[in-house]
Amino acid sequence: MSDDDHLKNLLNFIKQGKTIIKDRNVLHFSYLPTTILHRKNEQGKILQSLSPILKHSRPSNLLIYGKPGTGKTLVVKKILKLIIDDNAKENKFPIKLVYTNSKDEMTLYGLLVSLGSQLGLKSQKPLTNNEDWLPKTGLSISMVFNIIIKTIIKNKFNTVFVIDEIDNLADLVSKTGKDILYQLTRANERIDQGSLTLIGISNDLTFKERLDPRVISSLSEEEIIFTNYNAYQLKEILLDRIKHAFVDDNSVEESALNLCSALAGREHGDARRAIDLLRVASEIAEREQSSTIKPHHIKSAYRKMEEDKEITTLKSYSLHEKLLILSVLKAKKFYTGEIYTIYKEFCKKISQKELTQRRVTQLLSELELSGMVSGRIISQGIHGRTKKYTSSISYETVVNTLKNDTIFYDLI
DNA sequence: CCTCCACAGGAACTGATGGCGT
């Protein structure tokens, strides 16, 4: 069958209404109208610890842990929406909810500005002079912080700051040496009108060890842990989505469903991944004009997602990082010294100035963090101590991704 | 038991960028 014929067939298939997907949106993790299953306890706890805010007194700060795809953010957003809606009805005193994700804001400054703009601070200079505003750049961190606190006091806001992936922020804080987290947790001492509550969401259970002990004591007044979903729970979550997403409840074969939840359960019980997997599999099945989703659709979806992830990360790398990946693949013994030599040859071939070895080890560590390569420190006695790298991405994938880039012509 | 290799990885610094107010 030619490509054109296949497309025509598919068009007919879709026109005849034989498709299996009814509502694609349901197959996205963050699609809210479906229930958040197995999180009753956690929802209750969060609501309880936030309840003082409804009585106009200061609730305790809250720290929420859980691996990715355990529904932390979803649950928090749901509860905050509930509180806001309820508050809007009674309209007694203003509650301001502010959500930021530290991953979206790569810098401390950006994060604070994001918080500020959600409090209603404008980034444009206002016409009247006595109005507060917050420029997107140019101020010192402490000035931005003071403007935010001033706004809270002036408006008597009961503010809840939700900081997602707060571990990331903690890293930023320790890198820059600025004490923002400490100041945030203690800001209440400066606020006589209104309040400030902090909800931190973290993927990393150990991140607290990296914090200032003063911050820990006030930040973790309450802690809630979202446990990983097991395969059985994942299956129930998927079943719930299947009910809404597909034309027919039986569109997903039992064995495929089991495989899907097992594959996702193996990787830290990540519901996001389970749902993504199902979505990609259903798209593949539809393209094959199959009436049901079979296990092999799940398998090819799994492979496709793995490869897609590798390709997108690879593409996002800088030239030197790409060169280093190539060097690791071309190396024979995989030691840092050898990789660096190969890398230098590559640089000479394409007449690029090579980076220092120090920078290269740093880049290699960064590549290791993102999972592109894995390294192991080995000691060879008199031959010194080094690190041995292996690439987790295949040579073919790298070549296929980089071959369109003319600069790599001579290297692959 | 000591030495000494071949790096790992921390700290401090530089120079460029980009945007602010005055």
Place this chain on the structure above:
DNA sequence: ACGCCATCAGTTCCTGTGGAGG
């Protein structure tokens, strides 16, 4: 036009170290 401020890629200089071989 100038001084500030934050950020980032990259450099320079440095100390630390596991264990084979003497």
